[in-house]
Amino acid sequence: LKVPLLNLKAQYSEIQDELETAVLNVLRSGFYILGPLVKDFEEKSAEYLGSKYAIGCANGSDALYIALLALGIQPGDEVITTPFTYIATAEAISQIGAIPVFVDIEENTFNINPSLIEKKINSKTKAIMLVHLFGQCCKMNEIMQIAEKHNLKIIEDSAQAFGATCIYKGETRSAGSIGDIGTFSFYPTKNLSCAGDGGLITCNNGDLNEKIRRIRIHGTTERYYHCELGVNSRLDEIQAAVLLVKLKYIDAWNTRRAEIAKKYDEAFKDLDWIVCPKTLAGNKHIFHQYTIRIAPKAKINRNELRSRLLEQGIASEIYYPLALHLQEVYKFLNLKAEDLPVANQSANTVLSLPIYPELSDGDIDLVIKALKSSILEPAQ
Numbered sequence: 001l002k003v004p005l006l007n008l009k010a011q012y013s014e015i016q017d018e019l020e021t022a023v024l025n026v027l028r029s030g031f032y033i034l035g036p037l038v039k040d041f042e043e044k045s046a047e048y049l050g051s052k053y054a055i056g057c058a059n060g061s062d063a064l065y066i067a068l069l070a071l072g073i074q075p076g077d078e079v080i081t082t083p084f085t086y087i088a089t090a091e092a093i094s095q096i097g098a099i100p101v102f103v104d105i106e107e108n109t110f111n112i113n114p115s116l117i118e119k120k121i122n123s124k125t126k127a128i129m130l131v132h133l134f135g136q137c138c139k140m141n142e143i144m145q146i147a148e149k150h151n152l153k154i155i156e157d158s159a160q161a162f163g164a165t166c167i168y169k170g171e172t173r174s175a176g177s178i179g180d181i182g183t184f185s186f187y188p189t190k191n192l193s194c195a196g197d198g199g200l201i202t203c204n205n206g207d208l209n210e211k212i213r214r215i216r217i218h219g220t221t222e223r224y225y226h227c228e229l230g231v232n233s234r235l236d237e238i239q240a241a242v243l244l245v246k247l248k249y250i251d252a253w254n255t256r257r258a259e260i261a262k263k264y265d266e267a268f269k270d271l272d273w274i275v276c277p278k279t280l281a282g283n284k285h286i287f288h289q290y291t292i293r294i295a296p297k298a299k300i301n302r303n304e305l306r307s308r309l310l311e312q313g314i315a316s317e318i319y320y321p322l323a324l325h326l327q328e329v330y331k332f333l334n335l336k337a338e339d340l341p342v343a344n345q346s347a348n349t350v351l352s353l354p355i356y357p358e359l360s361d362g363d364i365d366l367v368i369k370a371l372k373s374s375i376l377e378p379a380q
Ligand SMILES: Cc1ncc(COP(=O)(O)O)c(C=O)c1O
Pocket: 059, 060, 061, 062, 085, 086, 088, 089, 131, 157, 159, 160, 184, 185, 186, 187, 197, 198, 199
């Protein structure tokens, strides 16, 4: 491969000394779980995100599950969510015993379409779990208004959007800081990542903060006293040490991602067979992914394009090839492809291109050239 989808080794080599010192210090300290570095990372990330509280946990999937538990979502409740995301989002709802109610997405952002939400609200609806997909915030003003009107809880799945912002009620706010709870993943492919699994939960309510802290260690009030059912979902010190180092670079990395996106936008703007991702006014998109759509008029289909890119040494990925309402695991919901047409059509036409801060300008040009020549040159 000339240009991989992601190059974690390149990021590592840039900050190798800092990372190795930080991790070695943890090994030598003898303090491995929920120690001073986790506390430090929780405080620094809360401040960075503009949330009152941040609570470390084991991964982004647990963060979603704990959020639902903390908000008191019960078996049989309905939770509105998007069908165009990683399975973890809907899976957390199902693990609680609640029902995911899928609402279609908007074509230009891939995020949940606020104008379709109210139709799906009934007496069983208790929450909306939205996803700031690919690094861009959902339309939070509209969604929060609906939530307030119908007394629904809001969980912001911000696994792909650490540092993304939007204008909410006239102020710049970070993804994960607006609803009742925000959740993050630090899985190695994420824009802020650790060296293994890690997650974070944010909120602005003191009682909720206490509750989430209890739930992450088996509903513990004091050692060996338990007031409610919880889980084991702790962030370890090594991961916190890595995250504290990387948090210092996240702004520069997010800026570089947006710069790369701009280069792609510029290069593809005259190609009528590609639809570039749109950034809504007021949003800071951090381009966790740069995801194009192959327009119906293209003389090549998405999978062919992907093979042609690969022949030229360029990696690409399909996030996501099958919308959640059509997954085998959600067959029992009896939904058809056309029930959520935009999600379905997106699954059939999207392609994500390499985007990571260490991508050089030369690499970006290679991607652009390969993509353009894929359609001009007939297949061998
Ligand atoms: C949107 C979204 N939600 C949740 C998750 C789950 O995070 P984790 O893999 O840390 O459990 C991911 C990524 O994996 C994700 O992309």
